[in-house]
Structures are given as C-alpha cells and as structure tokens.
Amino acid sequence: MSGGTPSGRGAHVVVIGNEKGGCGKTTVAMHLAVGLLRMGFRVACLDLDHRQQSLGRYVANRQAWIERTRVPLPMPQLRVLSPSKAEFRRQAEAEEQAAFDAALAEAVEAADFVVVDCPGSDVPLARHAHTHADTLITPINDSLLDLDLLGRLDPVTWDLKAAGVYASLVWELRQQRRRAHRSGIDWVVTRSRLSALADRNKLKMAEVLPKMQKVLGFRQAEGFGERVIYRYLFLWGLTVLDLSQSGIDMEMTKSHQAARAEVTALLANLWLPRVSERLGRI
Ligand SMILES: Nc1ncnc2c1ncn2[C@@H]1O[C@H](COP(=O)(O)OP(=O)(O)O)[C@@H](O)[C@H]1O
Ligand SMILES: [Mg+2]
Numbered sequence: 409m410s411g412g413t414p415s416g417r418g419a420h421v422v423v424i425g426n427e428k429g430g431c432g433k434t435t436v437a438m439h440l441a442v443g444l445l446r447m448g449f450r451v452a453c454l455d456l457d458h459r460q461q462s463l464g465r466y467v468a469n470r471q472a473w474i475e476r477t478r479v480p481l482p483m484p485q486l487r488v489l490s491p492s493k494a495e496f497r498r499q500a501e502a503e504e505q506a507a508f509d510a511a512l513a514e515a516v517e518a519a520d521f522v523v524v525d526c527p528g529s530d531v532p533l534a535r536h537a538h539t540h541a542d543t544l545i546t547p548i549n550d551s552l553l554d555l556d557l558l559g560r561l562d563p564v565t566w567d568l569k570a571a572g573v574y575a576s577l578v579w580e581l582r583q584q585r586r587r588a589h590r591s592g593i594d595w596v597v598t599r600s601r602l603s604a605l606a607d608r609n610k611l612k613m614a615e616v617l618p619k620m621q622k623v624l625g626f627r628q629a630e631g632f633g634e635r636v637i638y639r640y641l642f643l644w645g646l647t648v649l650d651l652s653q654s655g656i657d658m659e660m661t662k663s664h665q666a667a668r669a670e671v672t673a674l675l676a677n678l679w680l681p682r683v684s685e686r687l688g689r690i
Contacts, residue, residue: 418516418517419452419515419516419519419520419521419522420520420521420522420542420543420680420681421512421516421521421522421524421540421541421542421543422440422521422522422523422524422541422542422543422544422545422678422680423524423526423537423538423540423541423543423544423545424436424437424440424523424524424525424526424544424545424546424547425526425534425537425538425541425544425545425546426526426528426546426547426548426557426574427528427529427530427557427573427574427577428528428548428554428557428574429527429528429529430528430549431528431547431548431549431554431600432547432549432598432600432631432632432638433525433526433528433547434457434462434463434466434525435632435638436545436547436598436600436631436632436674437453437463437523437524437525438463438466438467438647439632439647439648439649439671439674440523440545440674440675440678441453441484441521441523442482442484442647442649442650443647443649443671443672443675443690444520444521444523444675444680444683445482445483445484446482446649446689446690447683447686447687447689447690448686448689449519449520449521449682449686450485450518450519450520450521451484451485451519451520451521451522451523452484452485452486452487452514452515452516452518452519452521452522452523453467453484453485453486453487453522453523453524453525454486454487454488454489454508454511454512454515454522454523454524454525454537455486455487455488455489455525456489456508456524456525456526456527456531456533456534456537457525457526457527457528458488458489458490458491458527459527460527461488462525463486463525464486464488465642466642466645467483467484467486467645468486468645469642469643469644469645470483470644470645470646471483471645472645473644473645473646477655479653479654479655479656481646481650481653484519484523485515485518485519487511487514487515489504489507489508489511489533490507491504491533492504492507501532501533504532504533504536505532505533505536508533508536508537512524512540520682521680524537524540524541526538530573530577535577535581538577538578538581538585538593539581539584539585539588539589540585540589541585541593542591542593542594543593543594543595543596543678543679543680544578544593544594544595544596545596545597545598545678546558546574546578546595546596546597546598546626547597547598547599547600547631548597548598548599548600548631549599549600550599550600550609550610550613551609552609552612552613555572555613555616555617555620556572557572557573557574557575558571558572558574558575558597558620558624558626559571559572559575559620559623559624560572561616566612566615566616568616568619568620568623568624571623571624575624575625575626578593578595578625578626579624579625581593582625594627594679595625595626595627596626596627596628596629596677596678597617597621597626597627597628597629598628598629598630598631598632598674599613599617599628599630599631600631600632600633600634629674629677629678630670630673630674630677631670631674632667632670632671632674633666633667633670635663635666635667636663637663637664637667638667647671648664648667648668648671649668649671649690651664651668652668668690671690672687672690675687675690
C-alpha cells in the first residue's frame, strides 16, 4: 500500500482482540473487512479462532451466497489458522507462531489491510498476533464485568485501582512489539451493544471509560448498537453495508440505516491509513 503504514510494511494490520467471547469481535471484524473492500481496498482476513471459525464461516457463507444468487459481492481473502499437532507445548507454540508469520507475510503481500480475528481467550497465538497489530480493536459490552478486564474499579469511589488482566497483557505485548518491530499499537476500545435503556451500567461506563483510557493507553470509539440485523445476516454472509446493493432484496429500515451509519462511524474513528478520503464510497 502506498502512503506508508505505521509499521513500514506493505499492509496495515488490524487485530480484533479481547480475552472474552461474545463481545462482538467477529461481527466487528466482518463489517470492517467488508467496509474496507467496499472502499476499494484489498483485504485479507486471518481467523485465529480455529475451534469456532466464526469469521471463516461468515466468509464461507458469503461465498455460498454469491454462488447461489450470482450477485457479485466484494470478497476478502481468508486463512483459518490451525492448531499445531506437536506434543510438547513449546514446540506447538513455535509451530503456530511460524504458521501465523507465514500467513501474515502472504496476506501483507496480497492486501492493503489484514484483519485478524482472535479467539475469546488468552492463547499464545492470540498474544503473538497482538505484537503484529498496527491497530488493536477491543469491543466490550456495556457491563462492569467486561470493564474489569480493562481495569479494576473501587466499588465505592469508582476510582481505577489497578489494570485489569487484558490491559496488563496489552501493555506487556506493546513492549514486546516495540522491541521486535520498533512500533506501537493504536489501541481502540469500542463499547458495543448499548441497550436502549439508560441503565446504571451504561451511565457508569460513560463516566469511567474516559478516565481509564488515559491511564491504560487506549482510546475509546463508539461501537455497534444492539440490533437484530447484526445477528440476522450471518447465515448469508452479508453485512449491513451490503443491504443497499442491487440484487439484495431486503427493505432498508431506519434501524438498518442507523446500523450502516455506526459501521461507517467506526471505520472513520479507527484512523486507518487512506480511509478518511474513501468513506464516501461505502
Ligand atoms: N451489535 C450487535 N447487536 C446484536 N447482536 C450482536 C451484535 N454484535 C454481535 N452480536 C451477536 O452476538 C453474538 C456474539 O458476537 P460475535 O461477533 O460472535 O462475538 P465474539 O467474536 O467476540 O465472540 C453473535 O450471536 C452475534 O451475532
Ligand atoms: Mg469470534
């Protein structure tokens, strides 16, 4: 990709990570990939969640939909990383890292953006992937339990008492990345699935996150709202960005339009190279 990237390599690497499942990582990964494709970028996806393969299945569903309907949709490249069969842990980790490095090198050659979807647990391969992230996106739900992974709060004063397990891990991996690649990670935490109700969780999250971000080294961006449409489209491999394309027979409701707007807003707020000038193409 011309214009340079923070890492100085050919493509910009976006890792979607959080040690927790069900917070919207794969949904964000797929919408990000399709948004970038619709802007005319080449996109390669790496699915590290070998067990669930949600991103892999999402992309495969999209391919099947294209073949069934003959409606052309932009497609990302996809690699699902398999676990090593090595008996000893160290050897298995080394093999998995080497396989990741090879897949990433290929993806970086072939694409402008590489989107890496991590599993919802702390596994060595996900750690390794984080050290290659130019941008790290961490979706969290509006819940104090999710927030605890970022920072431990005092129950009386709501002050930040200590970094949470995931924020500590990101801090450590940032140091590793600086040593190995001499570059940083732009860490973006997105709040997803905000319920329509202005409950206490939501109000507290809005109050506490801006304070946390300075200390823990992330910046906050608005994630996706909780909408049925995000769940609904998986089986067809579609995203809310595809709905207005001719050949897709689905009514564009107000909620769908709002979903499109929030995906576009997230793409804008990620500050990815050359994206702001192409947002109009989505
Ligand atoms: N913004 C959203 N609104 C409604 N449902 C969502 C939203 N984001 C994700 N989901 C649903 O929540 C579940 C978990 O999301 P997923 O993206 O698979 O999370 P993760 O990859 O972190 O495990 C899925 O059923 C998905 O369809
Ligand atoms: Mg997932």
